Amino acid sequence: MESTPLVILAGLVIGLVYGSVGLLSGFCLMSSMRGWLAEGDGRLVRSYALAIAVAIAASQFLAGTGMIDLGKSIYLQQTFSLPVLFLGGLLFGYGMVLSNGCGSRALVLLGRGNLRSFVVVTVLAIAAQMTLKGLIAPARIALVQASQTTVNVNSLPSVLATLGLAEGASRALAAAAIALALILFAFAHTAFRRSPGQIAAGVIVGLLVAGGWFVTGYVGADDFNPVPVTSLTFVAPIADSLQYAMLSTGLTLNFGIATVGGVFAGSLVTALVTGRFKLEGYSSPRHMLRSAGGAALMGIGGVMAFGCSIGQGLTGVSTLALGSFIAVAGIVLGTAAGLRGSLRVQPLAVA
Numbered sequence: 001m002e003s004t005p006l007v008i009l010a011g012l013v014i015g016l017v018y019g020s021v022g023l024l025s026g027f028c029l030m031s032s033m034r035g036w037l038a039e040g041d042g043r044l045v046r047s048y049a050l051a052i053a054v055a056i057a058a059s060q061f062l063a064g065t066g067m068i069d070l071g072k073s074i075y076l077q078q079t080f081s082l083p084v085l086f087l088g089g090l091l092f093g094y095g096m097v098l099s100n101g102c103g104s105r106a107l108v109l110l111g112r113g114n115l116r117s118f119v120v121v122t123v124l125a126i127a128a129q130m131t132l133k134g135l136i137a138p139a140r141i142a143l144v145q146a147s148q149t150t151v152n153v154n155s156l157p158s159v160l161a162t163l164g165l166a167e168g169a170s171r172a173l174a175a176a177a178i179a180l181a182l183i184l185f186a187f188a189h190t191a192f193r194r195s196p197g198q199i200a201a202g203v204i205v206g207l208l209v210a211g212g213w214f215v216t217g218y219v220g221a222d223d224f225n226p227v228p229v230t231s232l233t234f235v236a237p238i239a240d241s242l243q244y245a246m247l248s249t250g251l252t253l254n255f256g257i258a259t260v261g262g263v264f265a266g267s268l269v270t271a272l273v274t275g276r277f278k279l280e281g282y283s284s285p286r287h288m289l290r291s292a293g294g295a296a297l298m299g300i301g302g303v304m305a306f307g308c309s310i311g312q313g314l315t316g317v318s319t320l321a322l323g324s325f326i327a328v329a330g331i332v333l334g335t336a337a338g339l340r341g342s343l344r345v346q347p348l349a350v351a
Contacts, residue, residue, distance in 0.1 A: 007227050010215040011255040014208050015262020018232065020270040022108040022263070025201035027051070029309035030096045030105070033335050046186040047198040052317055053182035054206025059213050059231075059318035060175035064168060068217030072229040074306055075321040076155060081148040082326050084140070088304025089312070089330020091297045092235075096331075097338025097345045098294025102309045103234040103302070104263065106295075111267025113279045119288065120295040125242035127299025128235050140304060156320040174320055208232060209314050216255055227255060231318070233311025234260065235302030290345075305330065 021027060025047065032045035062068045070076055096102050099120045101109065106124070110117035130136045153159050156178075160170035186202070187193055212231025220227035237256030244251050271277040282288040302308045305327040307316050313331060316324030337343045 004220070004222070004225055004227060007215055007220040007255050008253055008258045010211070010219065011258035012262040012265075014211055014215070014232070015259040015264075016266035016269075017262075018104070018205065018208055018259075019108055019111060019263035019266025019268075021201050021204050022104065023112060023267045023270045023276065024274075025197055027201050027205055028101055028105040029313055029331070030101055030335055033332070034339055037336065037339050041191075042189050043192045043195050043198050046189050046192040047195075047202040048313075049182045050186040050199065050202030051205040051209075052314055053179040053186070054203050055209035055314050055318040056175050056182075056320065057179045058207060058210030060171055060320065062210060062214055062217070064171050068213050069229065070213070070217070070319045072217070073319060074230070075312075075316045075319045075324050077323070078152070078154055079148055079150040080154075080323045081144045082323065083147045084144050084304050085306065085323050085327040086330040088301040088306070089327040089332075090334040090337075091301025092305055092308060093301075093331040093334020093336075094338045094343070095294040095297025095301060096309065096335055099291050099298060100294075103238050103298060104232075104308070104310050107234070107238070107260065107263045108267040111264045111269075112271040113277045115279060115281045116288075116291055119282075119292055120298075121238060122242065123292045123295035124235065124299040124302075125239045127296040128239035128303050129243065129299075131300045131303040132236065132239065136300060143304075154322055156322065159322075171320075178320070205314070209318050212255070212259075212315070213318070220255075230255060231315040232259065233307050233315050235299065235308045235311060239299070301334075 026044060027047060028044070029048055032048045035041040035043070036045040059070065063070045092102075099106070101117075101120070103121065103124050106117040106120040110121060127136075131140055153162060156174040157167070157170040160174055161167060165173065192198060209231050213229070216227050216231065217229045220229075233256065237260050240251075240254070241257045241260040244253065244257050268277075282291070298308065302311070305312055306323070307313075307327065309331055312324050312327040317328060338345045
């Protein structure tokens, strides 16, 4: 089989596993931070931290052995705009709270029968496409051009290399330090250590990120028909999926679209098998308006930030790109602002 069909098939499988794990574990950055900041339950946030650690360790191992070239990804560019990355992260994080979950979580909940998520996914896709190529694109491009900078140092290993360390040593040291710190943070929590499901979710999701890199960076490394080097991310792929559903005869199926379809299918099958499928809708027009507004912010912010809470929070960070850490800082601060403080999103009264 040629590399491109294999990559698409692998994307579907990765999505199926993510959809199933996401439904069973509740894996989501927004839910993690809500549980940690508002409810005092730190298990989910530690599952997310463990996923980052595994993603970094496995992805950097693949890169260090020469199996993949992370430098070909969008995250390790020499020219980028830190202000736009950070602002995009802020918008995405706050929108995530308004919509009660990120794009990947919306796909998982949609598979479970949550019709609110259908609105979130659709609006996110439209807003992202408008920001990528539509009415909002000129403003985004102007912001990037006005604030972008070109650097020679664009990742943590390259920072360490300026101190005289060899490339391999810089990569290993940076990856080991961050992964170890995150693992210690995760397993220092007694309740997390007693939650095998959350531990498994963190490990599996982290490995799925590395799996995406392997599939697109190694399996898809065809000199005659290469595929973009990428992994789990959901803002642009959700936008591409909506466009593909509408205009498939003029578009090409890719890894991201296959992953999006896999996440929905994996969640749907798991929900049906475990008896979790249940149709749900909005409690009021105000609820729908707030949810759609949050989805629009996620679509716009996710494009500006080059990714979402998964696309930057896991996949981008796994490359150890400096820009990814800036984007994630924006996402975390935007989410925290929506959960606590003067900009806190107030719970809606149940109708």
